[in-house]
Amino acid sequence: MSAPTFEEATAPVPQRRSALRHLLADPLGRFGLTLVLVILLTAIFADAIAPYNPTAIAVPNRLQGPSLAHLFGTDQLGRDVFSRVVLGARIALEVALVAITLALAVGGALGLAAGYGPRWLDGILVLVFDTIRSFPTIMFALALVTLIGPSLETVIVVVVATFAPSYGRIVRTQTQALKHAEFILAERSLGAGAVRILAVHAVPNIVGPLFILASMDVPVVITIEAGLSFLGFGVRPPTPSWGTVLNDGYAFIGNTPWIILAGGLPLVLSTLGFTFLGEALRDAIDPRLRKEI
Amino acid sequence: MFLFALRRSALACAIIFCAIALLFGMIYIVPGDPASVALGPLATPEIKAAFRAQMGLDQPVTTQFFIFLSHVFTGDLGIDLFSNRRVTEIVFEALPYTIALTASGIGWAIALGVPLGCWSAIHRETWLDRIAGVFAVAAIAVPSFVVALYALLLFAVELNWFPAIGAGARGNLGDQLAHLVLPSFAIGLGWVGYLARLVRASMLEVLGENHIRTARAYGLPERRIVFRYALRLAVLPTVTLLGVGIGNLLSGAVFAEIVFARPGAGKLVFDAVVTRNFPIVSGAVLVTTALFTLCTLASDLLIAWLDPRVRANL
Numbered sequence: 001m002s003a004p005t006f007e008e009a010t011a012p013v014p015q016r017r018s019a020l021r022h023l024l025a026d027p028l029g030r031f032g033l034t035l036v037l038v039i040l041l042t043a044i045f046a047d048a049i050a051p052y053n054p055t056a057i058a059v060p061n062r063l064q065g066p067s068l069a070h071l072f073g074t075d076q077l078g079r080d081v082f083s084r085v086v087l088g089a090r091i092a093l094e095v096a097l098v099a100i101t102l103a104l105a106v107g108g109a110l111g112l113a114a115g116y117g118p119r120w121l122d123g124i125l126v127l128v129f130d131t132i133r134s135f136p137t138i139m140f141a142l143a144l145v146t147l148i149g150p151s152l153e154t155v156i157v158v159v160v161a162t163f164a165p166s167y168g169r170i171v172r173t174q175t176q177a178l179k180h181a182e183f184i185l186a187e188r189s190l191g192a193g194a195v196r197i198l199a200v201h202a203v204p205n206i207v208g209p210l211f212i213l214a215s216m217d218v219p220v221v222i223t224i225e226a227g228l229s230f231l232g233f234g235v236r237p238p239t240p241s242w243g244t245v246l247n248d249g250y251a252f253i254g255n256t257p258w259i260i261l262a263g264g265l266p267l268v269l270s271t272l273g274f275t276f277l278g279e280a281l282r283d284a285i286d287p288r289l290r291k292e293i
Numbered sequence: 294m295f296l297f298a299l300r301r302s303a304l305a306c307a308i309i310f311c312a313i314a315l316l317f318g319m320i321y322i323v324p325g326d327p328a329s330v331a332l333g334p335l336a337t338p339e340i341k342a343a344f345r346a347q348m349g350l351d352q353p354v355t356t357q358f359f360i361f362l363s364h365v366f367t368g369d370l371g372i373d374l375f376s377n378r379r380v381t382e383i384v385f386e387a388l389p390y391t392i393a394l395t396a397s398g399i400g401w402a403i404a405l406g407v408p409l410g411c412w413s414a415i416h417r418e419t420w421l422d423r424i425a426g427v428f429a430v431a432a433i434a435v436p437s438f439v440v441a442l443y444a445l446l447l448f449a450v451e452l453n454w455f456p457a458i459g460a461g462a463r464g465n466l467g468d469q470l471a472h473l474v475l476p477s478f479a480i481g482l483g484w485v486g487y488l489a490r491l492v493r494a495s496m497l498e499v500l501g502e503n504h505i506r507t508a509r510a511y512g513l514p515e516r517r518i519v520f521r522y523a524l525r526l527a528v529l530p531t532v533t534l535l536g537v538g539i540g541n542l543l544s545g546a547v548f549a550e551i552v553f554a555r556p557g558a559g560k561l562v563f564d565a566v567v568t569r570n571f572p573i574v575s576g577a578v579l580v581t582t583a584l585f586t587l588c589t590l591a592s593d594l595l596i597a598w599l600d601p602r603v604r605a606n607l
Contacts, residue, residue, distance in 0.1 A: 134585060138544040143316065143319060143575065145566055146569055146574045147319050231551065231563065233566070246438075253445065264443060267435075272434050
């Protein structure tokens with residue numbers, strides 16, 4: 001790697017760079033970014049980092065305290081808690097990524113339809129959004145679990161159903177605001193159809209703030225996954241998740257405090273990391289969003 | 294205002310109606326014949342047919358829906374599959390525990406969050422304010438059930454300061470309060486952070502106003518200005534926001550009830566889900582949803598009453 005030339009070093013900084021610099025200037029932003037990177041790397045290289053197979057049962061070693069061999073001790077089946085926590089990062093991030101992407105797609109499509117479509121469609125969709133949002137998340141999740149049974153897919157359905165209406169409402173409001181903008185009217189008078197207007201003009205204008213809001217929802221989704229898994233309604237055993245580790249620890253809270261400590265710690269760190277990063281990102285990119293939350 | 298109240302109430306009714314329809318629809322999505330599930334594999338076709346007739350399952354779907362609807366409006370949410378008691382009775386027995394827990398959660402939030410927000414506003418832009426801000430964000434971010442588990446571990450199991458499980462002996466108020474401390478703290482902590490931020494923001498706004506400047510000109514101490522004159526204005530927008538937060542608090546309450554093995558709506562639904570007792574689940578979900586919708590309705594009306602600009606937006 002050669003040192004940058006004078007021209008490269010003094011070239012005008014593009015918008016994106018300055019947002020990043022803004023982010024790095026904020027100590028909490030740096031802290032959040034570090035935590036998120038650590039969690040991301042842990043999830044990616046989980047197999048290499050975990051010292052044991054997270055599902056390998058060794059009953060003679062059950063409920064051991066923390067030691068050099070088992071950093072966070074072992075659970076009631078003698079499984080290495082540290083390895084389970086490391087692999088849990090992968091589940092948490094996978095669920096967050098898949099579920100939020102799906103929620104964005106569903107909510108975005110419905111929001112565009114509501115915002116750009118006829119009034120009656122708007123009325124119906126807004127009523128649907130408000131109805132789903134009026135269920136307390138956990139109650140909705142529990143009702144769904146009774147019906148379709150506990151699984152990773154159930155968790156994802158719960159997240160999509162809870163978040164899609166929120167995204168839908170935001171997209172709807174933004175689309176409505178755009179609908180009467182002059183450049184849209186000009187485009188329409190040139191004969192552009194709804195699909196072209198929405199795809200070429202509406203979506204790029206809406207996507208930015210939406211992504212910031214979605215990134216701030218990552219810790220919430222991680223919490224939902226862990227919460228449902230803690231209740232036994234999410235990830236099925238023996239798959240490791242932070243929630244199932246907490247559940248194992250809860251059952252043995254009287255004699256083994258370290259399992260709960262180990263299961264809760266990554267949850268605390270990841271929610272803090274994503275929240276700090278999200279707040280710093282929002283302030284760096286679009287401070288106006290502060291009001292909407 | 295009247296028109297706004299009317300339209301907002303109509304929306305709330307529509308939402309509750311849709312919620313009922315959604316719950317009714319969910320039962321139909323479930324694969325499997327309810328009669329075979331309820332009666333087991335040994336049931337003859339005749340017994341199944343009799344069961345269907347008894348439950349009204351042989352009627353067309355629309356008729357079933359209207360029967361369901363009329364039952365809901367007369368307060369009949371069905372019969373518990375196991376105890377044969379009325380679901381309404383069971384749910385309303387559990388609900389006071391949850392309401393007490395939620396209310397004490399809000400109590401924590403007000404007792405800690407409002408002073409913290411004022412304190413931040415007094416020390417604005419100092420490192421004290423910064424630390425309080427970080428604490429507030431952290432309190433919001435950390436999952437309440439992890440707080441509940443850590444609190445249970447530290448204060449109940451290790452230190453033994455507070456009781457670990459149950460809601461306390463009936464009629465013994467001190468005992469019941471002692472059982473309330475940890476779970477309500479767990480669900481209220483997030484709101485401590487929320488309130489602190491809201492109060493700080495609105496306090497800073499209020500502190501810029503004329504009457505505060507007058508109070509300053511008279512040479513009143515800052516502390517007195519904040520707590521005597523500014524707080525009553527700054528608190529207004531936050532009080533109305535509590536209505537919206539009831540949903541979060543209810544979700545937190547479900548976990549707190551399960552972690553601390555407290556009776557309540559959350560524990561009730563959890564146990565019913567484990568045993569796949571759908572009448573209880575749907576009954577409790579319906580009641581809490583209605584409660585939540587009424588709370589948001591109340592807070593929306595309150596906000597509209599206080600701030601006329603909101604009324605234009607429905």
